[in-house]
């Protein structure tokens with residue numbers, strides 16, 4: 080293949096760098112800063128049998144994920160398959176698959192989570208109910224419950240998602256007084272402590288690393304969700320996402336996705352959604368708590384608008400939207416996204432990218448690129464996305480469009496619309 084090798088260290092330097100990146104991964108912001116430092120738009124670690132290419136600029140990211148999506152939308156499943164035990168593979172969620180299986184799952188996602196009428200009816204109703212429940216819970220909360228706000232938001236988001244997935248509330252287990260999802264949270268935390276949510280990332284690049292706890296926890300979460308999904312289908316909860324999945328594939332007579340695979344999709348939704356939204360809400364609260372003037376201005380904007388502000392009113396709330404967008408910009412939850420992989424040899428920016436190279440989009444670098452954000456990208460500025468239209472203060476949606484915490488292209492986050500509601 081013609082084209083030069085992307086910039087990056089040689090074999091020895093690559094392993095040293097990888098060790099630093101991996102040991103820092105869950106403080107992935109600093110890992111991302113480290114990778115983008117002086118490295119330019121593309122940076123590759125050459126690990127002999129495998130290569131990891133970090134994309135640090137919007138231009139290269141758009142080339143790979145939009146223009147050449149057919150080459151760079153895989154999840155690297157083939158190389159993972161060589162490393163992962165058979166038992167773990169069967170628990171994998173459907174839309175992390177590649178090729179036809181992934182397209183089938185996407186067809187379903189597009190007919191539900193991205194479909195306005197479904198979002199307006201089922202999803203919004205479930206979110207409203209979850210918010211009412213959340214309000215009651217917060218009012219009754221004792222101060223010590225509030226010590227770890229992320230836990231509270233996470234329970235809220237889990238409630239939202241349980242309602243959407245299984246059409247049942249994720250409420251307190253009155254017998255033990257514990258959240259019935261405690262075990263699930265522990266599993267999700269254990270997952271987060273391993274490297275990325277991507278099964279096999281570590282075992283792909285460092286084949287002898289032990290990932291036992293990680294695997295046990297993946298299987299634990301999957302078994303739990305499978306039981307809930309079967310219960311929802313058995314009791315015929317029509318508005319549950321899992322029931323819709325089943326109906327969708329019964330009609331479609333697909334040879335790839337089967338109705339009983341619905342729980343696998345739920346597995347993806349829960350592992351991808353339960354930690355991300357609370358993370359954003361926690362940063363929202365952090366920035367509001369550190370700036371009383373900002374709090375006042377946002378409160379005032381809501382007061383001026385009138386009572387009962389809903390997500391639909393967001394376009395009339397420029398200060399609120401600018402603030403929320405700035406949090407997404409400076410604190411992208413999936414700082415380094417979820418790795419993609421090259422399904423064949425190709426090029427990005429004229430550089431040769433070999434088949435099976437892991438492609439990691441560095442959202443932090445894109446959101447801090449001085450080319451887009453002038454001299455002060457690392458400063459939190461809640462007014463960054465405001466502009467004057469005549470005498471009116473408006474939300475600069477063109478500028479906001481280059482904030483992409485959900486990534487771009489056919490493989491971008493399918494939960495974006497669902498995430499926006501509860502966090503707003």
Ligand code: HEM
Pocket residue numbers: 174175347348349351352353355356359411412413416417418419484485486487490491492493494495497498
């Ligand atoms: C603020 C919250 C969230 C952020 C910032 C976020 C971000 C992301 C990103 C960056 C990706 C990788 C996209 C790519 O590889 O190109 C992703 C994938 C994914 N997200 Fe989200 N996400 C959020 C919430 C959610 C929610 C609530 C759900 C479920 C309803 C969800 C479901 C998924 C799934 C299933 C994938 C995998 C898609 C695939 O492999 O094709 N996410 N998300």
